[in-house]
Structures are given as structure tokens and as C-alpha cells.
Amino acid sequence: MEMELELDVLWAIAGALLLGGWVSVFWFMKRVNEWYYVGKLGELEYPLPPGDLGLPFVGNMLSFFTSLRSGDPNLFLQTLVIRYGKSSMYKTHLFGCPSIIVCRPELCRRVLTNDEHFGNGYPKSAYLLTGEKSLHSITIAEHSRLRRLIAPPINGHESLATYIPLIEEVVMNSLDEWASMKRPFELYTEMKKATFKVMTRIFMGTVNDYTFWTKQDLFGDYIDGMVSLVIDLPGFPFHKAIKARKELVKLLQSVLNEKKVMPKSNDQPKAKKDMIDLLMEVEDEDGQKLEDEHVVDLLLAFMAAGFDSSAITTLWALLHLYERPEILKKAKEEQDEIIKRRPSTQKGLNLKEIKEMDFLAKVIDEMLRMTHGLSIFREAKVDVTMHGYTIPKGWKVLVWTGAVHMDPETYENPTDFNPLRWDNINPKAGAFIPFGAGRKICPGNSLAKLVIKIFLHYFVLNYKLKQLNPDAPIRYTHGPVHTDKCLVEVKKII
Ligand code: HEM
Incomplete structure (x- = not known):
């Protein structure tokens, strides 16, 4: 014993x-x-923010991945708050680089709008995959020129009006298809397919064959490699992504070539043009058009940036609406009113009606606030002093949108889905930045909102949704997604 x-x-x-x-x-x-x-770094005039740089090579990636696996990247930040107390900034080490996390609205805005102090900070894999002519890799002057040129085709009033019937066609077909499915299906997978179809339809019109694009899931491979280790060897995500990029560039160039031999687009009425036509036509002040390489890299960037983010926002808007009958009722009433006011000769939505969807706009803002909570990447070009701390030259700066979007000082009970909160708040600059801010603010923001509104309009008016495993765990990849990819049943309201 x-x-x-x-x-x-x-x-x-x-x-x-x-x-x-x-x-x-x-x-x-x-x-x-x-x-x-x-x-x-030597002697610094101001200290570094609180935090730690983790282990050699891996930094704090393990704890970061754990928070993504839990479905909420903000947990990573909460760990820092618990360890080091509440602060406006933290130091950390993520994606192989020493980094400063910024999590106060006015500081986030300062970082995003100060081009003298902060440049692009995306991981190397993203630069290599977006191409030399992409918006990430060019000089500030060239970036401004390109942004001026692409603004009308993406977000211009006239272009958006042109895209409405294209979007409607894909949305209505997709919803009918979902309602006719005999078995529950993965809403995330189907929603991604639908927004992908919408985007290819808008960007390339009927020249593209949708099945052709999705055959090898080239875009899946391409996007998965965006934030990855730059290892160009078989089996690694970056290698797959580079291969996918080569194929995608070839496919896009072939669409461009096909477009060039089609009857001149200025012989067509404006309504028949799609984005590729408009991009091929735009001219700067000196009459210079975009080179093919530019058009290809831009289209690739639009598609990579546009479809998954729009799919996730729409998916969560639907899930929340069908969980909250009183909010769904309000959304539906607004859509019913729009239809009632419409002259009997009018077919489909128009831009004026889209603008009248005030309540749906609040639902979408609420969803953008709750689902886009990771980070916008920048890099300090010089040593910067901010809020009593130093951000050292060469360090990454992570504008942590989740922190500002979930801050109870701005948004009471931030985890509640409450579109009505937007009746009473007007967040201060930097407190609502789902599309970023400054020079690189998302050029597709109005287009994304248009697509989501059209989706929600037709869904709430005509369909019912039932989620089968609402308690399935959630993981964060490009946004929060249930592990069962959100199994649902969709039924048409008769
Ligand atoms: C809900 C949907 C969307 C969200 C939440 C979103 C979010 C963002 C954010 C935060 C940025 C800023 C990145 C930075 O500052 O570094 C951005 C940039 C960008 N977005 Fe979006 N986006 C969405 C939809 C779209 C769509 C539909 C398009 C396609 C036309 C698009 C195209 C782009 C492009 C090309 C950039 C890079 C701009 C530049 O570097 O100048 N996005 N997006």
C-alpha cells in the first residue's frame, strides 16, 4: 500500500x-x-502594443486556426483581450509575419485611408495568384486609373440596371431548381453555384458556358490557394492554385478573343452588353483602352472576390429571416408592396424598386456586419505612431473588421440579428467597413447588394426554407459555414 x-x-x-x-x-x-x-527594431520612441509573437515560424497560427475552427475568428482576439487586457491594438505573428492587429473604428479607418503610411499587405501567395496587372500589384497611380475605368462597368447606375434581368433569370431558375429537389440539399454549395452563375452571366453574358467553368472546380482551387504557403510542389494548395490560374487565364482570353470577332458591341443596344464588353470599351482621358492582360486579370479578380462573399451573405440572411417570423413578415410585406405598386405591363424588377427596398437593405447591412469578420491586410511602409504605440515599418497591419462590427459600444447586443438596429444608428467612420474603406474600397459593393436583394426578393415572396441541422457546428473559411454545408429543404409557396 x-x-x-x-x-x-x-x-x-x-x-x-x-x-x-x-x-x-x-x-x-x-x-x-x-x-x-x-x-x-532598436530603440523605439513609443512601445509596441501589448500581445506576443508566438512561437518561431508558426507564430500564433495555431491559436488563430482554433478560432476559425470554432466558427468565430473573433475568439482569437478575445484570447488577446483576456491575456493582455482591452487595447486598441495588439501585436501578434500571423501568416508568417510579425503583425499589428487594429481594432478601433477610427484607427481602422486611418490605416485604410492613409496610402502614404500603409501599402498592400496580402500574403505573397495572393500577389502571385492575382497577376502582375491585378489591382494588388500595380502602383498607386495605375491603381487610381484602373479604378476610375472600372467603376462605371461594375457599379455605375446604367450598368446595374442592365444587369438586373440577367441576375433575375439566374435567380429564378436556381430557386425553381431548389424547390424541385426531392431531397434536402447543401444550401452553401447551391448558393455558391448560383452566385457564380450570376457573376459569370454578368461578366461574360452568353459567351460563357457555365458548366465549362465549373467542370474542374478551377475557381475552388484558385481561391483556396490565395492565402497559402508559396510552395509550388504537387499536393500543395499553392501549386494547385497556380495551375488553376493558368487554365482560367486561357479560358478568359478565349472569351475575350471570341468577343473581339463578334459584331461590334456599339452596334448592339446598351442592354445587350455585359461587363467584358464594357471593360473592352472603356478609355482613359488619353483615349487609352485596357490591354487584354488587364481585362483578364480584372475579371479573374472580380470573380474570385465576388461570388463566395455574396453567397455567404445571402445564405445567412435567409437562415436568419426564416428563424425570425416577425422579421421575415416585415421583409415580405415590403416586397409585396413593391409588386402591388408596379404597373401590370412591367415585367421584373427595376432599379427604382431596388432602391425602395429599405428594410431589405437593413437586413443586408446586418448580415454584412455579422458575417464579414476577419481582416483586411496592409503593411506599414514606415514606422507609424498610432494611439501611443509604434507600428514598425515592414510589419503587417490587420484591420480586424470583426472587432469593430461586434463592438457592443456601437452595436448593442452585437450577436443578435436585429435589422431594426439600423433605424437608430449611424455608425461612426470605421465602425462599419464590410467593404473596406479608402482607395481599395470594394468596387463591387453595389453590385453585391443588388444580387443579394434580388435573391431575397424572390425567395421571401415565393419560397419557404427549413434548415435541417441548425445546431451543426460552424467553421470559418471564407466566412462562417455549418459543417453540413447547411442542409435545407426549400418549398414553393402555393
Ligand atoms: C458581400 C460581398 C462582398 C464583400 C463583403 C466584399 C468585401 C471586400 C473588401 C473588404 C474589399 C477591400 C479589400 C482591401 O481593402 O484590401 C474588397 C475589395 C475588392 N472587391 Fe469586394 N466584396 C464583395 C463583393 C464583391 C463583388 C461582387 C465584386 C465583383 C465585382 C468584388 C470585387 C472586389 C475587387 C476587385 C476588390 C479589390 C479592389 C482593389 O484592390 O482596389 N467584391 N471587397
Whole structure:
């Protein structure tokens, strides 16, 4: 008996020593990483923000991935708040780089709008995959020129009006298809397909064959490699993504070539043009048109940026609406009113009606606030002093949108889905930035809202939705998604 007790004590001591040893090694490694990065900075006038740089090479990625697996990237930030107290900024080490997280509205805005101090900070994989002529890789002057040129085809009033019937056609067909499915289906998968169809329809019109694009899930591979380690070897996401990019560029160039031999687009009425026509026609002040390479890289960027983000916002808007009958009723009433006011000769929606969807606009803002909660990447071009802290030159700056969107000081009970909150709040600059801010603000913001509104309009008027596993765990990849990819049944209201 005594012998057994002694053995237990010995095991306990060995366990404690082992644990103590691990903790010491862990602590030592963290100190080494901190010395490596912070030691290089020399004497700083202002301190670095609170936080830590994690372990050598991996930094804090493990804890970051854990928060993504939990479905809420804000958990990563909450860990920092628990460890270091509430602060406007934290230092950390993510995606292989020492980084500063910024999480106060006015500071987020400052970072996004100050081009002198902050440049692009996306991981290297993103630059290599978006192309040399893409919006990420060019100079500020070239960026401004391109943004001026692409603004009318993407977000211009006339273009948006042109896109409405194209979007309606895809939306109505998709919803009919969903309602005719005999079995429950993955709403996330189908929604992505539908928004992808919408985007290809808008960008390339009827020249493209949708099945042709999706055959090899080229876009899936392409997007998955955007934030990945730059290892161009078989089996690695970056390698797959580079291969996908090559194929996609070839496909887009073939669409462009096909367009060029079609009858001149200025012989067609404006309503027949799609975005590729408009991009091929735009001219700058010197009469210069976009080169083919530009058009291809831009279309690739639009498609990569546009379809998944719009799908996730629409999906969550539907889930929340069908969970909250009183809010669904309000959304439906607004859509009914729009239809009632319409002259009997009018077929389909027009831009004026879209603008009248005030309540739906609030539903969408609420969803953008709740579902787009990760980070916009920048890099400090010089040492910057902000809020009493130093952001060192060359460090990444992560504008943590989730922190400002979920801040109870701006949004009371931030985790509640409450479109009515938008009746009473007008968030201060930087407190609502789902589309970013400044020079790189999302050029597709109005287009995205248009697509989502049309989807919701037809859905709430004509269909019912039932989610089969509402308690399925949620993971965060490009946004929060249930692990069962959101199994649902959709029925037509007769
Ligand atoms: C709900 C949908 C969407 C969300 C939440 C969203 C969000 C964003 C954000 C936050 C940025 C800023 C990135 C930065 O500052 O570095 C951005 C940029 C961009 N977005 Fe969107 N976006 C959406 C839909 C779209 C659509 C439909 C398009 C397609 C036309 C699009 C095209 C782009 C492009 C090309 C950029 C890069 C702009 C630049 O570098 O100048 N986005 N988007």
C-alpha cells in the first residue's frame, strides 16, 4: 500500500517536471521569437502594443486556426483581450509575419485611408495568384486609373440596371431548381453555384458556358490557394492554385478573343452588353483602352472576390429571416408592396424598386456586419505612431473588421440579428467597413447588394426554407459555414 503511494507520488513529480519542462521550453521559444523580431527594431520612441509573437515560424497560427475552427475568428482576439487586457491594438505573428492587429473604428479607418503610411499587405501567395496587372500589384497611380475605368462597368447606375434581368433569370431558375429537389440539399454549395452563375452571366453574358467553368472546380482551387504557403510542389494548395490560374487565364482570353470577332458591341443596344464588353470599351482621358492582360486579370479578380462573399451573405440572411417570423413578415410585406405598386405591363424588377427596398437593405447591412469578420491586410511602409504605440515599418497591419462590427459600444447586443438596429444608428467612420474603406474600397459593393436583394426578393415572396441541422457546428473559411454545408429543404409557396 505504502509502495503504491510512493509510486503515485513519483509519477506525479515526474508529470509535474515534464509539464514544467514543456512550459519552460515553450516560454523560451516564445522569448526567442520576440527577441528576434523586436530586437531588430532598436530603440523605439513609443512601445509596441501589448500581445506576443508566438512561437518561431508558426507564430500564433495555431491559436488563430482554433478560432476559425470554432466558427468565430473573433475568439482569437478575445484570447488577446483576456491575456493582455482591452487595447486598441495588439501585436501578434500571423501568416508568417510579425503583425499589428487594429481594432478601433477610427484607427481602422486611418490605416485604410492613409496610402502614404500603409501599402498592400496580402500574403505573397495572393500577389502571385492575382497577376502582375491585378489591382494588388500595380502602383498607386495605375491603381487610381484602373479604378476610375472600372467603376462605371461594375457599379455605375446604367450598368446595374442592365444587369438586373440577367441576375433575375439566374435567380429564378436556381430557386425553381431548389424547390424541385426531392431531397434536402447543401444550401452553401447551391448558393455558391448560383452566385457564380450570376457573376459569370454578368461578366461574360452568353459567351460563357457555365458548366465549362465549373467542370474542374478551377475557381475552388484558385481561391483556396490565395492565402497559402508559396510552395509550388504537387499536393500543395499553392501549386494547385497556380495551375488553376493558368487554365482560367486561357479560358478568359478565349472569351475575350471570341468577343473581339463578334459584331461590334456599339452596334448592339446598351442592354445587350455585359461587363467584358464594357471593360473592352472603356478609355482613359488619353483615349487609352485596357490591354487584354488587364481585362483578364480584372475579371479573374472580380470573380474570385465576388461570388463566395455574396453567397455567404445571402445564405445567412435567409437562415436568419426564416428563424425570425416577425422579421421575415416585415421583409415580405415590403416586397409585396413593391409588386402591388408596379404597373401590370412591367415585367421584373427595376432599379427604382431596388432602391425602395429599405428594410431589405437593413437586413443586408446586418448580415454584412455579422458575417464579414476577419481582416483586411496592409503593411506599414514606415514606422507609424498610432494611439501611443509604434507600428514598425515592414510589419503587417490587420484591420480586424470583426472587432469593430461586434463592438457592443456601437452595436448593442452585437450577436443578435436585429435589422431594426439600423433605424437608430449611424455608425461612426470605421465602425462599419464590410467593404473596406479608402482607395481599395470594394468596387463591387453595389453590385453585391443588388444580387443579394434580388435573391431575397424572390425567395421571401415565393419560397419557404427549413434548415435541417441548425445546431451543426460552424467553421470559418471564407466566412462562417455549418459543417453540413447547411442542409435545407426549400418549398414553393402555393
Ligand atoms: C458581400 C460581398 C462582398 C464583400 C463583403 C466584399 C468585401 C471586400 C473588401 C473588404 C474589399 C477591400 C479589400 C482591401 O481593402 O484590401 C474588397 C475589395 C475588392 N472587391 Fe469586394 N466584396 C464583395 C463583393 C464583391 C463583388 C461582387 C465584386 C465583383 C465585382 C468584388 C470585387 C472586389 C475587387 C476587385 C476588390 C479589390 C479592389 C482593389 O484592390 O482596389 N467584391 N471587397
